[in-house]
Amino acid sequence: MEKNFLEHGLNFNRRRFLSKLSLGLGSVALGSLLIPDLFTSAMDEAGLPPGIPDFAPKAKRVIYLFQNGAPSQLESFDYKPKLREMMGQELPASVRAGQRLTGMTANQASFPLVGSFYDFKQYGQSRAWISDLFPHTAKVVDDICIIRSMHTEAINHDPALTFFQTGAQQGNRPSMGAWLSYGLGSENKNLPAFTVLLSRGKGNGQGVYSKLWTNGFLDSTHQGVQFSAGEDPVLYLKDPDGLNRFERRKMLDKLAEMNSISYKEFGDPEINAKVQQYEMAYRMQTAVPEITDVSKEPDDIIKMYGSDCLVPGTFSANCLLARKLSENGVRFVQLYHQGWDQHGNLPNEMAGQAKDVDQASAALITDLKQRGLLDETLVIWGGEFGRTNYSQGAMTKENYGRDHHPRCFSIWMAGGGIKPGVYGETDEFGYNVIKDPVHVHDFQATVLHQLGLNHEKLIFKHLGRRYRLTDVSGKVIKDIIA
Amino acid sequence: MRLTLKSFAENLLVAADVFIVFLLIAGSSVIVPMWLMPIGRMHPLLLHFPIVLLMLAMVLEYFRFKSIYTQEHLYQSFASGLLLTSVVFSAITVIMGLFLSKESAYGGSLLNWHKWTGVSVVFLGSLIYWCRNALWYKASAAKTGAVLLTLVLIITGHYGATLTHGDNFVLEPVSKPKAIPKVPIEQAMVFENVILPIFTQKCLSCHNLEKAKGGLVLTDAQSVIKGGKTGPLYVPGNAQMSLLLQRIHLPMDEKKHMPPKDEAQLTNDEMDILKFWVQQNAELKKKVLELADTDSLRILAATYLTPIEAIIEEEEDYDFSAANEEDVKKLNNNYRSVSPLAKNSPALSVTIFNKGSFKLSVLKELEPIRKQIISLNLSGMPVSDEYLKQISEFINLRKLNLNFTMVKGGGLKYLKKLASLRALSLSGTDVTFKFVNEYTANSTIKRLILWETKLNPAEIKQLQKQYIKILIVGGFDGIGQFSSKLNPPKLNVESSLFKQAFNLELKHVIKGVEIRYTLDGSDPDSLKAMLYKNPIPVSTNIVLKIRSYKKGWISSDMIEFPLYKSSYKPDSISNVLLPEENLNGGRAPALIDAQFGTVNIFQGRWAGYIKNNMETLMLFKQPVLVQSVGLNAIRHLENNALLPQVVEVWGGKDSRHLKLLGTNHPTAAKKGDQPLIVTMEIQFKPQLLSCIKLVAKTIKKLPQWHPGKGNPPVLFVDEILIN
Secondary structure (H helix, E strand, O other): OHHHHHHHHHHHHHHHHHHHHHHHHHHHHHHHHHOHHHHHOOOOOOOOOOOOOOOOOOOOEEEEEEEOOOOOHHHOOOOOHHHHHOOOOEOOHHHHOOOOOOOOOOOOOOOEEOOOOOOEEEEOOOOEEEEOOOHHHHHOHHHEEEEEEEEOOOOOHHHHHHHHHHOOOOOOOOOHHHHHHHHHOOOOOOOOOEEEEEEEOOOOOOOOOHHHHOOOOOOHHHOOEEEOOOOOOOOOOOOOOOOOHHHHHHHHHHHHHHHHHHHHHHOOHHHHHHHHHHHHHHHHHHHHHHHHOOOOOOHHHHHHHOHHHHOOOOHHHHHHHHHHHHHOOOOEEEEEEEOOOOOOOHHHHHHHHHHHHHHHHHHHHHHHHHOOOHHHEEEEEEOOOEEEEEEOOOOOOOOOOEEEEOOOEEEEEEEOOEOOEEEOEEOOOOOOEEEOOEEHHHHHHHHHHHOOOOOOOOEEEEOOEEEEOOOOOOOOOHHHEO | OHHHHHHHHHHHHHHHHHHHHHHHHHHHHOOOOHHHHHHHHOHHHHOHHHHHHHHHHHHHHHOOOOHHHHOOHHHHHHHHHHHHHHHHHHHHHHHHHHHHHHOOOOOOHHHHHHHHHHHHHHHHHHHHHHHOOOOOOOHHHHHHHHHHHHHHHHHHHHHHHHHHHOOOOOOOOOOOOOOOOOOOOOOOEHHHHHHHHHHHHHOOOOOOOOOOHHHOOOOOHHHHHHOEOOEOOOEOOEOOOOHHHHHHHOOOOOOOOOOOOOOOOOOHHHHHHHHHHHHOOOOOOOEHHHOOOOOHHHHHHHHHOOOHHHHHOOOOOOOOOOOOHHHHHHHOEOOEEEEEOOOOOOOEEEEEOOHHHOOHHHHHOOHHHOOOEEEEEOOOOOOOOOHHHHHOOOOOOOEEEOOOOOOOOHHHHHHHHOOOOOEEEOOOOOOOHHHHHHHHOOOOOOEEEOOOOOOOHHHHHHHHHHOOOOEEEOOOOOHHHOOOEOOOOEEOOOOOEEOOOEEEOEEOOOOOOEEEEEOEOOOOOOOOOEEOOOOEEEOOOEEEEEEEEOOOOEOOOOEEEEEEEOOOOOOEEEEEEOOOOOOOOOOOOOOOOOOOOOOOHHHOOOEEEOOOOEEEEEEEEEEEEEEEEEEEEEEEHHHOEOOOOEEEEEEEOOOOOEEEEEEEOOOOOOOOOOOEEEEEEEEEEEEEEEEEEEEEEOOOOOOOOOOOOOOOOEEEEEEEEEO
């Protein structure tokens, strides 16, 4: 048996050596002529993580406040008075231009335009229009960059979410946080580089699932670690009763010893990943309780985030926790707030959802700013797609719904070297982007760029081809970079 | 033939020389006629010939007296002929150049230099030609002349090239673009920091002091006011009549369109900025922030200015060498992260974690990389003032984070040594005004974070006033703008159902909150309602209303929490008529699981009936003494949920011997009713029962006033209470 393994190894090496020698040298020479930066590539053949930014980063960390379910841009950041004027009139076919519909409205006989139930006002240096649902966000408008020209390819939640997080609609690729962990490594070795926090509003919701924070084909140390709201923020982290830290240490040492034997035998990199995870978990046992303890936060901070920030599992508590994690060197803190899928009863539900997130989102920015951390922390707020400018189902002025709309939606970004202001524009119907479109891949390329990574160089070879977060497209939106 | 050609050329040279002298003396009084202009414009076309020819001629001239060449007839005559040809050529080129210089497009010192060096080339060349056969003209004279002429020629060529292609044309692709100094909006001036940068980027390659095309120079306020040959640049307050705006708005094909067709064009925003600026009287001494909030110029200008954060993070070329890679690797451990800023960058950024293991040696060990550290994050570490002395060894530090450390300020004086420090964060420390003020005076700092320190708002204001170039963050002063509403307290029970008497406990996440409650259905106010101190004993059905209060906070929303006693749980329960399967995306929940639904009806706790009436049979193995049966249901108009028409309770010893024990007719819903959860209770004479049947008849159609009129409503029930 052992002989077989040995032979297999030799075989592999011989074949590899020969192919390298004959084809290899020639193709390397040719390759370097055709692609000048072939040898400056971020990663070598073996697929080792680069770990160091390609260029000096503007941001060191990301906090992504994902609004799961897709908040309506028309009741938040994309002001369209025309829709109120044309309330109840049919969406012109020339505007829709053959846009596919979801199964939920495909059979709808008419598409009556519907304007926002909520009023908009202009705020700040950029005179950005923000709806009355987001009064606190309006106060920090001079710190945020509102992008009104986002567009995506998917029209349903799961593919759209997966697309946003992994750059592909099918879920087998690493998510953004995993890519960053892979590309930049961890800042604080006592905490995972990528953490996930979930909360849920009262609105109609869509599920979230661990595929959204998967490491995909990357090493499993890059997987997102979910912090939950209960007594044990990280499940199975506590030592079981009767086991003290000393014994735990002894156990881990023995385990590592056995694992290293096993690694020598099989060479599976996942074995080493496992050892690292055990070790980190051991250190997390002391680091995590310190971070999740909010009892020392001053009264002003509690007021700023809202008293809900002391109730674990709320968006507000997650924002506060996100700040603490980020402050302690977690590269990517991913929040999901569920409940933004307003197919019906939009004015009511959206008010509740906005109330859940508005104050805490603004507080997070303010808080980071007063600690001098906003310049190195990129905060992102937004959903997976937009919502239609026409009503789904029965429509009254006070009650209507909006279906999924991939052609345009609004998100905002703050800090991390992003220039505050308003970017992009949609037509007066709020249906198509007419200026400075930002595709999801462009957004991802920009996020990576702010962290000092070239999205075309952050690659991983898997199943014979090289993969990127931005697949084969994406360009950095230079205009929004300070 | 050759002779005649030579004498013709010599004559031509004399004539050209004289003509050049004439042009120079007559200067500006000569006006070049239209038809001669094309000749002038051929100057750049022709000039390359005399340069090459002259250079070659000078090489020959240099070696002319070398002994092996003195007897070479061909060499001598070729040298002489070549010199004559090239000097004639250069004279003609100079004349063309002088014609071209009369056109208004050119001006400035650069042109003057080019003109005079060019003329010197011709006269120096002529001089050499006329003197080269003189007796005194020897090898040394020939060599000096050749070298001198070549030098002047090169200088002339350089000035000419700069005139045509702009400064640094050759090295431009490899040299770094000249950075425009970034200015935060707080300090920005409208003219200096918004208007002038536009000129610098888009106009200055021609309208600079040296070239001054059209006599216009756009380098400073004085010259901008002066304008060019065609007239002043703008009429304050009148954009339409201003030359500047006329020129930039001309169609691209128009010759006078500015910037010229092949140059980088102004963006729409830049054109707007110039327009608004002229319209507002082209102010030269106004700050951007002095403009009104809604002013278009200010809004546009803001997008052109850099936030101070970006200035702090600005990239730069570091003048120190990279650290030893081994050292960096060695210094990295679980509690100290040392990482390069970027690939190929010598700069390092250091963060220390875990206050338990932090001591001075953690910093001292960084000695081998002390020059490379540009960012040090010690947030939350027990760093005291003495440690700052060690930190001041990191001489290239740009950014220092001392948030929530034990620094009191005494050690700040050490930081004066750090000449490159840009950002210092001292949030959550006990630093005082005295020390901060002492440090800030003559420091290089650009941003100072002082939130949650011993400095009071007045002191921070004073600092902000005193050091206007520094961004001083004293924390967010708009806490009042955030709604500081309390959340309701937490209860120690989740279910509204209880079997036996128990003590209800209330807790609030925020310290010092007063929890007030009532049990009589009235609203708990802040004065009279019972103040929660000890657990509340509960033994019967009650409705608890609770609200939390704290000084400085807005009181919480009231929560209403009903508590139901349900003494018996049937041993089996079966639905005679089935609830809707898919209302909640799954199976309907059980009605005796003590799981109460809330107003958010999509949480899966309500069982819904649309087509069927609710009809449920409950069996007890041992007969129980029952005196009331209750059914919990919700009315929620938005979700089409109505209460039943009627609830009936049947009882007996088995399912074949049931009799009606009582009914309950809930009040019909009215338009505008708020969501409500009710227990429809039916009381009867206490009796022993083994079998109870509960029937709730649904309403068949939503009423006329309801938006969904005509459709069937849903009956949502969640729990049956048997006492």
